[in-house]
Amino acid sequence: MSGRRIKVLLAKPGLDGHDVGAKVVVQALMEAGFDVVYTGLRQTPDAIAAAAAAESADVIGLSILSGAHLPLCRRVRDLLQERGLYDKLWIVGGNIPEQDRMVLRQLGYRGVFPTGSRTDEIVSFIRENVK
Amino acid sequence: MTSTPGQRPPARNEVPLRRVVSESGIEIKPVYTAEDVAASGGSDASRPGEAPFTRGIHPLMYRHRPWTMRQYTGFANAADTNERFKYLIANGQTGLNVAFDLATQCGYDSDAPEAVGEVGRVGMAVDTLRDFEIAFDGIDLDAITVSLTINGAAAILIAMYLAMAEKRGYDLARLRGTAQNDILKEFIGRGTWVFPVDPSVKLVADTIEYCAKAAPKYSPVSVCGYHIRESGATPAEEMGYAFAIAKAYTDAALARGLDIDEFAGRLSFNFNIFGNLFEQVAKFRAGRRRWAKIVLEEYGAKRPESGWMRMIAGGGGFGLTIEQPENNIMRGAYYALIAALGGAQTMALCCYDEAYTIPTPKAQRVSLRTMQLLIEEMGLADTVDPLGGSYYIETLTNQLEEKIVEAMRWVDANGGIVKAVSEGVIQAKVSQYAYERQKALESGALRKVGVNCYVETEEEKPQVELHPYDEMGALAQIEGLRKVRSARSNDAVARALAALRADAQAGRNVMPALMEAVNAYATVGEMTGALVDVYGRFQEPTRLWRMVA
Numbered sequence: 202m203s204g205r206r207i208k209v210l211l212a213k214p215g216l217d218g219h220d221v222g223a224k225v226v227v228q229a230l231m232e233a234g235f236d237v238v239y240t241g242l243r244q245t246p247d248a249i250a251a252a253a254a255a256e257s258a259d260v261i262g263l264s265i266l267s268g269a270h271l272p273l274c275r276r277v278r279d280l281l282q283e284r285g286l287y288d289k290l291w292i293v294g295g296n297i298p299e300q301d302r303m304v305l306r307q308l309g310y311r312g313v314f315p316t317g318s319r320t321d322e323i324v325s326f327i328r329e330n331v332k
Numbered sequence: 333m334t335s336t337p338g339q340r341p342p343a344r345n346e347v348p349l350r351r352v353v354s355e356s357g358i359e360i361k362p363v364y365t366a367e368d369v370a371a372s373g374g375s376d377a378s379r380p381g382e383a384p385f386t387r388g389i390h391p392l393m394y395r396h397r398p399w400t401m402r403q404y405t406g407f408a409n410a411a412d413t414n415e416r417f418k419y420l421i422a423n424g425q426t427g428l429n430v431a432f433d434l435a436t437q438c439g440y441d442s443d444a445p446e447a448v449g450e451v452g453r454v455g456m457a458v459d460t461l462r463d464f465e466i467a468f469d470g471i472d473l474d475a476i477t478v479s480l481t482i483n484g485a486a487a488i489l490i491a492m493y494l495a496m497a498e499k500r501g502y503d504l505a506r507l508r509g510t511a512q513n514d515i516l517k518e519f520i521g522r523g524t525w526v527f528p529v530d531p532s533v534k535l536v537a538d539t540i541e542y543c544a545k546a547a548p549k550y551s552p553v554s555v556c557g558y559h560i561r562e563s564g565a566t567p568a569e570e571m572g573y574a575f576a577i578a579k580a581y582t583d584a585a586l587a588r589g590l591d592i593d594e595f596a597g598r599l600s601f602n603f604n605i606f607g608n609l610f611e612q613v614a615k616f617r618a619g620r621r622r623w624a625k626i627v628l629e630e631y632g633a634k635r636p637e638s639g640w641m642r643m644i645a646g647g648g649g650f651g652l653t654i655e656q657p658e659n660n661i662m663r664g665a666y667y668a669l670i671a672a673l674g675g676a677q678t679m680a681l682c683c684y685d686e687a688y689t690i691p692t693p694k695a696q697r698v699s700l701r702t703m704q705l706l707i708e709e710m711g712l713a714d715t716v717d718p719l720g721g722s723y724y725i726e727t728l729t730n731q732l733e734e735k736i737v738e739a740m741r742w743v744d745a746n747g748g749i750v751k752a753v754s755e756g757v758i759q760a761k762v763s764q765y766a767y768e769r770q771k772a773l774e775s776g777a778l779r780k781v782g783v784n785c786y787v788e789t790e791e792e793k794p795q796v797e798l799h800p801y802d803e804m805g806a807l808a809q810i811e812g813l814r815k816v817r818s819a820r821s822n823d824a825v826a827r828a829l830a831a832l833r834a835d836a837q838a839g840r841n842v843m844p845a846l847m848e849a850v851n852a853y854a855t856v857g858e859m860t861g862a863l864v865d866v867y868g869r870f871q872e873p874t875r876l877w878r879m880v881a
Contacts, residue, residue, distance in 0.1 A: 218523020272449035
C-alpha cells in the first residue's frame with residue numbers, strides 16, 4: 202500500500218439505529234489519516250456492496266448493535282463476493298457475543314470488534330491488514 | 333491547579349487539590365456556603381408544587397404517591413410479551429413500557445425484506461391491531477398505564493392503542509397512557525425515523541391535536557433528552573436540546589389553533605441519569621424551573637400544570653459496562669437514588685445485563701426490587717426534595733439552569749432545532765462530543781470502573797446469560813400476519829388506506845384516517861407505505877462525515 206491513502210467504507214446495515222459507535226470510529230479513522238466514507242443508517246446489503254465497489258474501498262466495515270449481525274453479515278458477504286471484493290479487508294463491530302465472533306471470522310470478517318474495543322486497536326488492525 | 337484569588341493557600345502537608353469540572357463545564361468547589369448560593373442567584377423560595385416547581389411538581393410528591401415503576405419490556409411476539417408484562421405486574425410493577433422490534437419501529441411488516449433477522453429481536457413485533465389485542469389481554473388499562481416506546485411509527489401505534497382500548501370498552505376521554513413519539517431526537521440519536529423532518533413534526537402535531545380533543549388524559553409525546561445524552565451531549569445540553577424540541581412541538585400544536593393549556597400539561601420528558609450524582613439532581617431541579625418559565629412566562633400558559641416538567645428517568649445505557657456486569661447493579665441503585673432525589677414521576681431503571689442483552693426476568697426483578705427498597709427501607713418516598721437547601725445543590729441548580737439556557741441559545745443560533753436537525757449540524761456536534769468522550773475513556777481521563785481502572789484479568793471474566801433469539805418466532809409472527817390478512821375485509825383496508833393517503837395529501841390531520849385503517853386491521857407496513865407515498869422517506873445527511881482528502 203503506497204502512494205494512496207487507505208480508504209474505508211463504514212456502513213450501518215439493517216434497521217439498527219445505534220450509530221454512536223460507528224460515528225466515533227469514523228472520526229478515529231479520519232484522525233488516523235484514512236479516507237473514510239460513512240453510509241449513514243438503514244443501508245441494505247445491496248447498497249453497501251454497491252458502495253464498496255463504487256468507492257473502491259480497501260476496507261469494508263459494518264456496525265451492528267441490534268443482535269442481527271449473523272444474518273446481515275452473511276448477506277453482505279454473499280454480495281461482496283459476487284462483486285469480487287473478497288480481497289478487501291472486511292471488519293465488523295458492535296454488540297457481538299463471544300460465541301458469534303468465530304462464526305463471523307469464518308464468514309470472512311477478519312476483524313471483529315465487540316462493544317468496548319478501543320479505537321486504536323481498530324486503527325492498527327487496519328494498518329496491519331490492508332494489502 | 334491554578335489558585336483562585338480569594339481562596340486560602342494550601343496549608344502545609346496538604347495535598348494540592350485536583351481540579352474538578354463537571355461534564356456540563358461547571359467548576360466544582362470542595363466546599364460550598366451560603367455565599368455561593370447567593371452569588372449564583374440565590375435559592376428560590378417556592379415550595380414543592382408551586383411554580384416554577386424547582387423542588388417538585390407536586391406539594392407532597394412521593395408521600396402522596398410513589399413514583400411509577402415502569403420497566404422497558406418487550407420481545408418476540410405479543411403473547412410472550414404479555415406473559416412478561418404479567419410477571420412484572422405480579423412483582424409489583426406499576427406501569428408498562430413497551431419495547432417494539434426494529435421492523436415495527438421503522439414501519440415495516442414482519443414479512444418485509446427489510447425486516448429479515450429483526451422480527452421480535454429487540455422488542456415485540458407488531459403488524460396489526462390483533463397484536464395489541466393479544467399483548468394487553470387481561471391487563472386492566474385503568475389500573476396500569478402503558479407507555480409505548482415508538483417514534484417513527486408513533487401516530488400509527490397510538491391509533492392502534494386507542495382503538496384497542498376503545499374496543500375493550502374503555503372511555504377514551506379518561507384513558508391514560510404515554511407514547512414516546514419524539515421524532516426530532518430520533519434524527520439526532522436512536523435513528524428510527526421514517527419520514528423526512530417536516531412531515532415527521534407534522535405527524536407529532538397531529539397526535540397532539542387529536543389527543544387533546546379525543547383522549548385528553550393521554551400523553552402523546554415524551555420528549556427525550558435521554559438519547560441525545562447517550563449520543564454525545566453534556567447533562568445541560570441534554571436538557572437544553574430537549575426543551576428546544578419540546579418548543580418545536582409546542583409551536584406546531586399552537587399553529588393548529590390549540591390553546592397552550594389544552595396540551596402543554598400532557599407533554600412529558602425522558603431524561604438520562606448516568607454521571608455525577610449531584611450534577612444530575614441539580615439538572616432535574618434546574619430543568620423543572622426552566623421548563624416552567626418557558627411554558628408559563630414565554631408561552632403565557634394560565635394553568636400551573638401546563639408548566640410541569642413531568643419526567644421518566646432511571647435509564648443510562650452509556651453508564652453501564654459489559655465489563656464486570658455485576659457493577660451495573662450498583663450503578664442501577666444509584667440511578668434510582670438520583671431519580672428519586674431528582675423528583676422523577678416515573679422510573680424505568682436499566683438492568684444490569686442491559687449492556688449486552690435483552691434483560692432476563694431475574695435482572696428485571698433486581699431493578700424492580702432496587703426501586704422498591706428505596707421506598708420501603710431507605711425513606712426516599714418520605715420527604716420531598718431532600719437535597720433542597722443544600723448550598724452545593726442550590727448553587728449547582730442555578731449554574732445548571734444557566735448552562736441549559738446556553739445550550740438552547742446554541743440551537744437558536746443554528747437556525748432552530750428543526751433546521752439544525754435537517755442539516756445534520758446538531759448530529760455532527762453531538763457525535764464530536766461522543767468522540768471526545770471515547771478518547772477520554774481510552775486515555776483514562778474519564779474514569780470508568782472495570783473499564784480503565786480496577787480492571788479484571790481474563791480468567792475472572794464472568795459468564796453472562798444472554799436472552800435467546802428464536803428464529804422460529806419470526807415465522808410464527810409472519811404466519812399470524814397472513815391469517816389476519818386473509819380474515820379481514822381487504823376492500824375496507826383499501827378504502828381506509830386511500831382515505832389516509834388523501835388526508836395526508838390534503839395536509840389534514842391523519843389520526844382519524846389512521847383510526848379507521850387500524851380498526852380495519854391494516855398493517856403497520858401498509859399504513860406507513862400510504863404515508864410514504866405522500867411524504868417520502870428521510871435521507872440521512874451524512875455529508876459531514878465524508879472525509880475530504
